[in-house]
Amino acid sequence: MRGWMGKFRSLFLFGALTMFLTGCGVDNISALKPKGYGSELLFDLMLISIAIMIFVFVIVMAIYAFVLLRYREKKGQEHIVPKQTEGNKALEVIWTVIPIILLLVLAIPTVQATFDLADQSTQGDEGVLTVDVTGNQYWWQFDYADQEISTSQEIYIPTNERVYLNMKASDVIHSFWVPAIAGKMDTIPGENMNTMYLEAYEEGVYEGFCAELCGPSHSLMYFKVIAVSPDEFDQWVEDMQNIDPEATPETTTAQEGQELFNNNCMSCHAIGGASAGVGPNLGNFANREKIAGILQPSKDNLVDWIVHPDEVKPGNQMPAELVSEEDAAKIADYLLELDHSDVGNDLEMQSVEE
Numbered sequence: 574m575r576g577w578m579g580k581f582r583s584l585f586l587f588g589a590l591t592m593f594l595t596g597c598g599v600d601n602i603s604a605l606k607p608k609g610y611g612s613e614l615l616f617d618l619m620l621i622s623i624a625i626m627i628f629v630f631v632i633v634m635a636i637y638a639f640v641l642l643r644y645r646e647k648k649g650q651e652h653i654v655p656k657q658t659e660g661n662k663a664l665e666v667i668w669t670v671i672p673i674i675l676l677l678v679l680a681i682p683t684v685q686a687t688f689d690l691a692d693q694s695t696q697g698d699e700g701v702l703t704v705d706v707t708g709n710q711y712w713w714q715f716d717y718a719d720q721e722i723s724t725s726q727e728i729y730i731p732t733n734e735r736v737y738l739n740m741k742a743s744d745v746i747h748s749f750w751v752p753a754i755a756g757k758m759d760t761i762p763g764e765n766m767n768t769m770y771l772e773a774y775e776e777g778v779y780e781g782f783c784a785e786l787c788g789p790s791h792s793l794m795y796f797k798v799i800a801v802s803p804d805e806f807d808q809w810v811e812d813m814q815n816i817d818p819e820a821t822p823e824t825t826t827a828q829e830g831q832e833l834f835n836n837n838c839m840s841c842h843a844i845g846g847a848s849a850g851v852g853p854n855l856g857n858f859a860n861r862e863k864i865a866g867i868l869q870p871s872k873d874n875l876v877d878w879i880v881h882p883d884e885v886k887p888g889n890q891m892p893a894e895l896v897s898e899e900d901a902a903k904i905a906d907y908l909l910e911l912d913h914s915d916v917g918n919d920l921e922m923q924s925v926e927e
């Protein structure tokens with residue numbers, strides 16, 4: 574194994590690492606493929622800082638190589654000490670001024686972007702959407718106060734419009750992060766409310782994460798941002814407003830499921846309307862990309878969740894074994910009929926798990 578292979582080992586490792594890192598640019602998830610106003614600002618800052626770093630690195634390495642070659646000990650000159658210089662005004666001015674210029678080149682756009690990202694000038698204007706975001710262990714709640722609707726796990730927004738988020742947490746600090754569209758913002762319990770905005774350029778399903786360690790299921794606290802055209806968004810709002818919690822399901826098992834749900838689950842959940850409560854509003858549940866943010870939407874997974882949410886998301890606030898597996902199957906039939914809007918169904922999702 575020595576010789577040929579050994580010589581090129583570091584090259585192989587480097588090659589493998591490069592291949593591995595190319596996976597970091599998945600569409601709709603990555604900050605390296607910005608699809609929104611905020612993420613684009615941040616990406617541009619990354620490019621500027623990387624360009625400055627490369628510039629500094631190349632110059633320093635060139636000087637290093639030059640000195641190494643030019644002043645190395647040569648045969649027959651082992652004991653010669655070259656002329657020593659102390660203090661050189663011109664050089665010192667140069668290596669002080671250049672970094673100052675580089676820092677200014679970095680600082681000006683950074684400060685500009687910081688103010689731009691904190692801009693709230695149009696919040697509250699006619700036709701400008703504001704969504705109240707609440708981080709909970711381990712799910713996200715999205716309340717559209719003006720529209721009187723409430724969702725969870727998935728926030729719908731119209732494309733190319735600035736959507737403001739008023740953000741807080743119900744229990745501990747969480748952090749709302751959608752790398753492909755915007756930066757990251759902490760949600761904090763108590764009186765403090767943070768604000769940010771989303772502005773997506775393209776329709777799509779964008780993956781979001783909790784970016785602040787918040788408990789044992791922190792890493793399962795996914796959500797989706799679903800960006801649709803403004804017309805489709807209006808349609809979605811209308812669909813959500815029309816959800817009737819008392820509508821009779823089609824099949825008899827689902828009807829039994831509805832009754833079981835009303836008796837066992839309504840203390841924490843809501844179907845349609847503006848409120849959520851302790852648990853998510855399940856009004857448009859069958860339309861979710863995932864169950865509880867993480868499970869593939871199938872009846873088996875839903876039954877597993879209803880009977881043992883603690884095994885899926887350790888430490889979450891939904892009690893286990895509220896109903897038998899048999900009853901859970903009926904409830905699942907009911908919940909999987911709660912499909913009240915087609916908006917966004919045509920969008921494809923890329924996911925980190927796939």
Ligand code: HEC
Binds near residue numbers: 891
């Ligand atoms: C004590 C309050 C409480 C009760 C009672 C309760 N849940 Fe939940 N439920 C929650 C909470 C909190 C969550 C969010 C858990 C998480 O994702 O961390 C949740 C999540 C869910 C989800 C996933 C929702 C989503 O957004 O994907 C489903 C489905 C669900 N519950 C069904 C039920 C059913 C069915 C019952 C009755 C058998 C029930 N729940 C009873 C609190 C409750």
Ligand SMILES: [Cu+2]
Binds near residue numbers: 746747786
């Ligand atoms: Cu969290």
